Amino acid sequence: MRWVVHADEGGAGRLAPLAEPAAGAEGAAGRPAVGEVRRVGDLAAAVRELEAADRPRWIWADTARIYPDLLRAGARVARCHDVVLVDEILAAREGSFGAPRTLGAAYARLHGLPVPDVGRLGSATEAAGAEGPQQAALFEPDDTGVPAQVDQFDALLEVYLAQQALLDAAAPPLRLLTAAESAGALAAAEMTYAGLPLDPAVHARNLAELLGPQPPHGGPGMRPAKLQDLADRLGEALGSPALNPDSPAQVLKALSLAGLPANTTRAWELRRMEHPGVPLLLEYKELSRLYTANGWAWLRAWVREGRFRPEYVVGGVVTGRWASRGGGALQLPAMVRRAVVADPGWTFVVADAGQLEPRVLAAISADRGLARAAQAEDLYTELGDVFGGDRAKAKLGLLGAMYGQTSGEVGPLLATLRRRFPAAIGLVDDAAKAGVEGRIVHTRLGRACPPPSTRWRRMVAGAEGESRADQVRASRGRFTRNFVVQGSAAEWALALIATLRGKLTDTASELVFFLHDEVVLHCPEEQAERVREAVSASAAEASRLVFGATPVRFPLHLATVRCYADAK
Structure with a gap:
């Protein structure tokens, strides 16, 4: 009915x-x-x-x-x-x-x-x-x-x-996608309603240890004591005492005056430089980000009655991944996770699907060789044999294939993968070609990628020069290359959540957090083993629903912990 x-x-x-x-x-x-x-x-x-x-x-x-x-x-x-x-x-x-x-x-x-x-x-x-x-x-x-x-x-x-x-x-998979998307919306609302248990006193104490005492509320330009000390020492180290480290323009100017010309203030570029001010700047950026994103203002705004309750946006990303509206739910740093503590008599069951996207690639491409490797607990170690036992090369090459990184060291690795796993690498190569040509690609269940914009077509036609045309073609190719994998992985995760909701209806457990390939459940301690079994069974059912009778394994790392940070 x-x-x-x-x-x-x-x-x-x-x-x-x-x-x-x-x-x-x-x-x-x-x-x-x-x-x-x-x-x-x-x-x-x-x-x-x-x-x-x-x-x-x-x-x-x-x-x-x-x-x-x-x-x-x-x-x-x-x-x-x-x-x-x-x-x-x-x-x-x-x-x-x-x-x-x-x-x-x-x-x-x-x-x-x-x-x-x-x-x-x-x-x-x-x-x-x-x-x-x-x-x-x-x-x-x-x-x-x-x-x-x-x-x-x-x-x-x-x-x-x-x-x-x-x-x-x-085609039937599209109906499965719409059913899973609707079930995801129910789960998202239920997660907001339940809330993620978070002890505000623990979080406030952690903030004080890292940043110093809370500054007066509402003071313009006020920084916590340790952050202000870092700012002062940074200004002195760079020879710019009046430096505002929160201004990228001022930081770039100060670096240049100190003989350290930089194009951006991104961490990867700063780490190339040798100067006493660089470690101070990196530390300031990290702590300032914490203060801005998850400081005392965040605690007042988003944590009520010991629960963090953000709003999740189902399908908020074009690949079908979720987004969040306020609160930074999908970017919780380790320090915040230390304050995520289960209620007395309760515990968390944390399930993390490791190496999800490469396993999804193996499943949607039906590449026999990659599927055999994906039966292992650690896919990259299994692939290491292709590169003389070098796991790091296997990981770098496969990620390059999925994300479109083909230059430098990745090029030869990708060529090797293309020979050994032609169906898998051919699938993402074809998706990239479709993107370059302005065509549409789809996920496993039929979600479509955005079409090229009018501006894209104008640039491809040479409105801004041939070099720019090549750049935008290549950029869209990288996007569509990954869209088919990331979007299909998002569908597996949706199917997992939809199935899991059905298996937990007669328990007191609550789904309280979801992050792409990770779910967190809050349950009475005596139900933890039952919840673990339900999560494992749901993962297997999600694989069958989305990928059919695939030999690819989707192993879950399961942890039963009182504090979320202990799950890693």
Whole structure:
């Protein structure tokens, strides 16, 4: 059973069941039969009741908008179809990128109307200013650009039915992708709701040890004592006492005056230089980044009641990888992880899929030689035999093949890999060629890469010279080369999460963090072994769903720890 659901203001809403038409029904044309639309004053209560009775698939416009309110009201669901996420996948296959993620945008594309310039609204953690995420009112008005004369519920139903027709006509993997993307949206909202346990006192203590006491709140230009001391010593070492180390222009000028000309202030360039000021500058950059990204202001803004609750953006990267809106959830440094401590009587189960992308390459290319190597626990060590036992060369060559690094030492390594693993290297070579030629490539389940922009085509035509044309061609080739691998790896991770959610429904465990190829679960200590088994089983199921009967192994490093930092 499927239910279409639309949230109205004040906790109310409308629901209607969808049932497949009876065989041979006249006029059915394969379209599901729409039942009577029910108006309810308490949408969350209605969802709880129907979920408990039938576990239906919920069809709604935007999980990120509606599901957080349902979770706060105790209405957790197993399955959904997220119309705006599915619309984004389908629109991308038609070459449409960058439009707002809204029901109005989906409706406009369906009817050939101008897409309304309205962004995604109503998410409970959308507003993230100086005080961090703010809770929205229950089911805020859904101002998503649907024409005023069109009922929101009718627009939702019409877009959904059109999507089903497109998916029925597409290859089966695309339907799996849309189901996994929708399940990922549920998991993302649940992670924000649960929050990642983080002890603010531990984090504050760690900050003080590294940076010095917290400076007066709101003081302009104030730095913690140790950071200010570093800035002073750096200025003296470079002969520029008034130097502001936070200004790249000033730093470059000071380096030049000290006889150290540099093009950038990036760490890799600075490390080439020998000067007493360079270690000070590198240390300052590291601590300043920590202070800015995860300092006391971050702690005030994003940690509430011992939980870090960022908002995850499912499919926020064109490859299908997740992004985050505020809080830097996908870039948690080791120092922050030291403050991620499980509740008393609970523990973390951390699962890390090592060497995921090269294993994905082996699976999607069906290269027998690389697949045999990918049966090993350490793929790079296994490949080392190709390079006289040199694991480092094997890793450098394979990463070069996937990311398009072909110059210097990588060139000969890539030539060797091309001879030994022609199907695998041929797949990424073909993807790169397609990118250079302005064509579209797809992931394993059918996600499309962005088409070339108008400016790209103009530059390729020679508008800025032949040298620039070659550069932009090569750049797009590197992008499409990696897109097919990284995007397919993102699909494996999505399938892992979707499967894992289903296996943990009768436990107290919570999925609290996800980072590309790593998941973190928070569970009672007595359930840890069961959770570990569920994660391993879900990884195997994800491999079967996405890649079929592949011999490639996707081993997980599993750690049961009280502190997240101890998992590495």
